[in-house]
Amino acid sequence: MTLRYILLSLFLMLLAPHAAADLVVVANPKSGIERLSQDEVINIYLGRYRRLASGITAEPVDLPGDAEQKLRFYRRLVGKTLAEINAYWARLVFSGRTRPPQIAENAEAALDFVAARPGALAYVERTQVDKRVRIVFELGE
C-alpha cells in the first residue's frame, strides 16, 4: 500500500513539468527577493502589506475579470471564489486606505509589467516564465 503510494507520487513528479495547470508567482530579479512564503503572497495580493522584505513597495498584478488563471490562483492561494474576493475588496474600497492589485490585460502584459518594474509581482503558468522574471513562489497543482 505504502509502496504503491510512493510509486504513484514518483510517477506524478515525472509527469509534472508537462502539466499545463502549474501556476507560479514571479518577481523582477531586481526586487531582491528570492522566495516568498504563501502568507507573504496572501498579504501582498489581498492588500494587507504592500512592502517587500527588501524594502521595495510591492506592486502585485492581477488578471482581468473571469480569467481562468485568476480563478485558479485565488482558489489555490486562499481557497476562495472570485465572488468572495470581489466582495472582500468591495468593503475595503470605500475606506480608500488600500486598493486591489492593478489589472493586466493578460499574462503577457503581466510578465512585461513585472519585467519593467522592480517591485512588481505576477502569477503566470510555469510554462510562460521567461528569463526576465524570477519564480518566487510556486502554487503547485
Place this chain on the structure above:
Amino acid sequence: MKSQTHWWHGLLARSLMAVVGIALLMGGASSVLVSRVAGERAYEQAMVKLDELLDTVESTATIAAFVGDEQLAKELAQGLMRNSEVLRVTIRGNEHGNERELARAERAPPSPAVNEGSPRGTGGMKDPATGAESNRTLIPSVKRQLYSPFTPHEAVGEIRLDADQDVIDARMANDARFISLLLAGQLALVIAAAAAAMLFLVVRPIKATSDRLHRLDAAKGERLAVPESHARSELGRLVEDINNLTARLVATIGIESDLLRQQVIDQRKYQDLFENAAFGIFVADHAGRLESFNLAYASLTWLSRRKEAVGRWLTEAGWANPEQLLALLRNSLNAADNQALEEDFLLIGQRKDERWLHVAVTPLGNGSVQGIVTDVTQRRSEEISARQLAVTDALTGFANRSGLQNALSGIGPDTPPFALVMIDLDGFRRINDAMGFQVGDQLLMMVAARIRKLLEDGDRAARVGGDEFALVLAGERGSAAIDLRVGQLLQLIGQAYDVNISGGREEIDISASAGIAFFPSDGADLHELLRSTELALNSVQASGGRKYCYFDLAQQTAVEHRRRLEDDLRHALDGGELHLVFQPVVDLASGQPVGAEALLRWSHPVRGLVSPEVFIPLAEDLGLIGEIGLMVLDEACRQVAAWRKAGLDLSVSVNVSVRQIPEDLPPLTVATMLKQHGLPPTAVAIEITEGVLMNNVAVAQSWIEYLRADGMRVYLDDFGTGYSSLSYLKRFALDTVKIDKSFVRDMSEDNNDRALVDAIVTMARSLGLQVIAEGIETQAQLDILRQMGCGYGQGYFFSKPVKADEFVTAIAKISAVAARG
C-alpha cells in the same frame, strides 16, 4: 356586653386585614423576586443582543483588522453605536504582533446626577479595554477574537462591545414596574372578591342570625331560622346546635322547676315525719349547739318540750359522759368518708334513774351533724346478763371454761403459786348413756355441791367439760395441805348418791380421779396447766382411776415420745419403711417347708428396727391399722403369687389385729385381693388371736365364717397364752392352732409344759385341727414334737424370719437338711 365594640372587631374587618396583610407580604416578596428576575433577564437579553450585533459585523471587522483599516473600523464602530444598548465599541488590530487600536466609539456619559449611584468609570479612569470596573461587575460586555479571513488560525485582532447599563437598568425597571402593577391589580381584585365573599357568605348571615337570636324568646318555643342557602354549611349546623341547646335548656329548666315544687312538698312531708318520729332526731354543730330537735328527742333525754332549739345545747341532758358524746360528734365530722358513727351513752335522770341511749350521728356536709337517738336500755341489760351467762356453767353455777380462762388470764410471774386440780368422774359417760342425761345432770349437781362444800376462801371451781371439774387451790408443790384436800375431795365424791330416777330413788356409786399440776412449775398459763393436769389424769385413769396423781415430767416425755413415734409411723407408711419378713413353716414329718408366716417389720431411719409390739398398738390407736393391714395382705399376696409362679407350692399366713375386724378387713376385700393376684383361697391364711374371738363373739364368728365360706383358712395364733378355751375351738370354724413359743421353748426341761403341748396336739387332732408349733430352736424340741405327732413347726431351728429375696435360699437349705436326715 358593655364592652366597646369597634369596627375593627368585626369579622369582615379582621378577615380583610388578614387578607390585605398576606397580600402585601406576598406582593412585597414577589416584587423583589420580579425585579431580580427582570434584572437577570435584561442582562441576558443585552448579552444576546450584543452577540447578535457582533455576528452581523464580524466579517467586516475581520477584514478591517486584517488590513488594519482604521477608516473601515471606525465606520463599523459608529454603525454599532446606533444601537442604544451599546455603550462602547473597541476594535483592535494585530499586525506582525503589534497590537493597535483601530477604532473606538463611545457614548457620551450621562449627567452625573443621574449616574450618582452607579459610577460608570468610562471617563478614562481605567483602561477601557479591560472593561473591568470595581463595582459594576455586572456590566455585560462581549469580546470576540478576529481571525484572518484567509488563514483561519491567524489572529488579526479583536472586537469588544460594552453594553450600556443604564439602558438595561431602565428596561429592567420598566419591566418590574409593569409586572408589579399587574400584581397589585390582581391582589386588589382578590381582596375585593374575598371581602365580598366574606360579607355575603359569612358576615351578613351571622349578623342576621345574631339579630334574630337577640329577639328570640325560647320559652315560647321560638326557634332560629336557618339562613337561606346555609342549610348544609357550618352556619346552618351552628344554628341547629343553638336550637338543640335551647331546647335542652328549656327542658332542663322545666325539670328544675318541677323538682323544686316536689322538694317543697317533700319538705313538708319530712317535717311531719321528723316531728312525729318514734326515735329522737337532732341536728347540732361540732360544739354540741342544737340547731333543731324533735319531740322524741326531748322526751328521751328528759328535756322540756319547749320547741325553740336556739340557745339549747346537746349537753343539757344528764349524760353520764358528755365529753364522749362531743368526741363522737367531732369524729364524725372529721371522718373522711361521711361515715355514720354510733355509740351507746348512759343518761342519768334527776331521780338517778338510768337510761341507755344509742346515738348514731351522720355529718350533713355543712359542718353540722344529724343524730338519731334510740332507747336501748332493754338491750343493754340483756347484754349484761348474757355476758354473765357466757362465763357461767348453768347447771352447777361454777364458772365454765371461759370463766376459768377469764379468771386466770392475768396470771404472771407475780402470781403466788397455786395448784390446778382436774377431777374427772370415772365411768360417768356410761351412767349418762345408760340412765339418761337427767340422771347425769342430777349427779353432776350433787358432785358440784360436794365440791363446793370443801372450797375455802380464794379457791375457784369450774366445770370445764361434761364431767370434768377444775379447781384452783392455793398452795405449793409438795404441800401436805393439797394432798389432804384432794384426798378428802375424792373420798367425798366417791360416797354413794341418792338419785331420783323416774319417780323412784336409787343409789348410784361413782368414783373420781384427779390430776394435779402446779403453777408456775408445770405450766406458765392456763393452757399449759390444763394440758399437764390432763396428762396426770390420763395416767391415773390408765391405771384404773379412783386416785389422784401429780403431773411429772416423765409423763410429758413419754407422751411426747409416743407422739413423735406416731408422726414417724405415719411417715413410715408413706415412705415405705414398713416391710414384710417371712418365717418358713415346715412339715415336721417330712422336714419339707410348706409355707411361711408373714411378719411386719419397721426399719426406722433413726431408731433402727422397731418392735411390732410397740408400733402395732400405736397403729391401732391412730387408726392406721386398717391401712397397714391391707398393705400387709397385699404384699403377702404379691409375694406368694411370685413364689407360686416360680413353681414353689407355698402358702402364707398373715396376722390380723382385733381392731381390723370387721370394718377394716371385710371378707369381700380379702377375696377380691386374692383374685387380683390370681391366687386360690388356700394360698393365704389369716392368723387371729384369742382377743379377736373374745372381743365381740357374734361379729368375729360371722367374719370367720365368711372367710371360710370363700375357702380361706383361719389360724388361731398364740394358743395357750390366753384363756385357751376349748369352747372357742369348738365354736369357731378354725383350721389350725399355733402353739405359743413359750410352751415349746420350756418343753424339754419342764414336764408340765411338755404335757400341755402334748394335750393340745392330742386335743386338736381329735377336733380335726392342724397344729403348728412356734419357736422350735433345737433338735430335741423337734424330736419331741414329732413324737407327739405335731404336724407343722416353725422356729430358728429351721430359719429365722427372712426377707423375701432370701426366703428361697432359706427353704432350699431346709429341704437339703431334710433330704440328708
